[in-house]
Amino acid sequence: MATHETDADTLPAYDQLLERNRRLTNLQYASMYLNWDQQVMMPENGAQGRAQQLSALSATSHELLVDDEVREWLDALEDAELDAEQSANVREIRNSYEREASVPGELNEKITQTAAENQQIWQDAKADNDFEMFAPRLETMRDLQRERAQHIDPDKSPYTVLYEGDHQYISLETIEEIFETLREEIPPIIDEIRTEGSDIADPWEGEYPEENQETLSEAALDFLGYDRNRGRLDTAAHPFMAGNQFDARVTTRFKPTDPMDALTATIHEFGHATYQLGLRQDEYGTPLGSARMSIHESQSRFWENHIGRTKPFWEQFLPTFKSHLDGHDDLTVQEVYEAANRINPNNRIRVEADELTYHMHIILRSEIGRAFVEGDIEADEIPHVWNEKMDEYLGVRPETDSEGCLQDIHWTSGFAAFHGYTLGSVVAAQLNDAIRDELDVDALVREENFDPIQEWMTEHVHQHGQRYTTPDLIEKATGQSLSAEPFVEYIRDKFSDLYDL
Structure with missing residues (x-):
């Protein structure tokens, strides 16, 4: 204006x-x-x-x-x-x-x-x-x-007030309903994969030099169309994106024994960057030119899971992948597709978690953060409570606090940030349904033509900034109100097919 x-x-x-x-x-x-x-x-x-x-x-x-x-x-x-x-x-x-x-x-x-x-x-x-x-x-x-929180609203619980800082238009009760649905739906799928699913091999052997993984991540950003004039790639202890519509930077980190970890993290942060870079430049500095934080994770999850983990993506990207990593000349599209989507309930690290078990990590953290803020547990109890919940939800216990309750950076500044990750996956599934109703996304990926996908997201999500409340933006973009059902249907179909259930 x-x-x-x-x-x-x-x-x-x-x-x-x-x-x-x-x-x-x-x-x-x-x-x-x-x-x-x-x-x-x-x-x-x-x-x-x-x-x-x-x-x-x-x-x-x-x-x-x-x-x-x-x-x-x-x-x-x-x-x-x-x-x-x-x-x-x-x-x-x-x-x-x-x-x-x-x-x-x-x-x-x-x-x-x-x-x-x-x-x-x-x-x-x-x-x-x-x-x-x-x-x-x-x-x-x-x-x-x-x-x-007491200063902001003394009539609400402190945790509710903290939660509303990022999600003022989606109630905590609504998120808890989504969590309850996923608590009911995800563990049985995990159990069925463990007991009846076909075996999926892990193709990664030995260690992969960091410099090779870095050039691979750079190549993935170029493949997807990352604007180098408005961004850069760096490494950080915990991957994140920082930026606006003129300068959106991404970070990643490297796991020596698993090159897929850094690659998917890079694509994830690229998704965040697309949102920032798609905001209206003429509205910089106003709410209309600012991202809706409760929508941000849907963009990263869409690009990581609905693009970067698909078979059409690997049909095109596998030659690039092989050119940066030694020892995989015989790797097939099916093998790398399975490796990108294989379930590993024994994984203790959230940012390395597979697409399915990831949400149990989120629910665990949200429950502990709420209990801590509301005084139900004290700090010295967190490692024990964490390990108990990890055992309950995923059947595994961290061997150290570094791979347990110390693994995330979020609690350095607050305690109600994790809900947005699962909310993002739920909204991403709705957006995926909507965009595939209008575009042949798989064909576009096979053609390495990501512009129409970017343009659709900009038209339906990015350009609006904060013009609409979160529920209104979701409904405007997808034609549906916020619901966990599209995500549940998506994971059922995907993993039943992947594991021959």
Whole structure:
């Protein structure tokens, strides 16, 4: 939305509100890239200074958001005649203001600094398999987040308030219903595969040099059409994407004994990048030019699972795969397709988990995070509870805390982030059904023509930014309301066929 005057004091309330939001957005992206640097290339001893930098940006952002002027502009717009896009911008800024206005700036600053400090402590604790090193930091962050939740809405449970920070339009009860469906559906499929499924060989033998895996990941990004002028690939302890519509960077990591791990992680993060790069450039800095966080994971899951794990993908990509990794000249499309989709319930690591058992990892973490925030368990109980739930849901126990409760970075800053991963897979299945009703996706993949797929996602998802609430965006894109049924049908059909059930 263009402004009409140069003097900010004379601008209409709407234009001033958007100009403030643009400033906030730039500060938030500056924080994001500082965090990217911390995880990718910052020297280890830089953590203390980085924590203070991020804390200062957080404090400034909070001050700009909850300033009295913002309240005045929002009040002035309460009964204003706005078009649909203007109304959406005001709605989203109002939501942010109302959520943050009651939170003391000092508390937000402390949370940001603590989270930044926690990242290095978590990395050290994980490397040393020392949960006791990290446990006090968990307790500190929990107490800070509880305090924050109390300021936002004292009438709700702290965990519900934290959850609503990312998913304000999809209730916790709705997510729990989806989880309950998957608790009922997934374990029987896993058991049937274990007892009756045909054998799928693991073709990976020995170790694969990191430099070979890196060039393979780079080749996969080029194959899919990643815009190198607006992105880059790096490595991180925990793969992630950071960016906006002008600069969306992806990271991956390498497992010496399994080249598929880094490859699928790279494709996953590429999916996140497609969302950011598909946002409207003319709306940068406004909600209309910002991603809907509760939709983000659907994009990564779509590209990882509904494209990157399909047979048409491997029919085209296998020659490239072989050219980067030695020892697989005889590998067939069927063999690599099976290897990309084989179920391994014995795997203890979430980011390495197969498409089916992955969701039991998510449910486990969500249950423990909620119990911890609500005071049902304490930090020192987490390793035991984690191992018990892993045994219950997947029939395996971690051998160390590093491959158990220390494996994820998420609890360095909060405790209600995991729901979005399963929500993403559910929405991705709905999007997959919708796009395949309009496009011959398999034929496009065989032709290495990914542009129509990207364009469909941009038209139906990316370009809308935050114009629609999450349920409305899902229904607009897919023609259906949010439901776990398309995902359940997808996994039943896929794995019954794969394992001859």
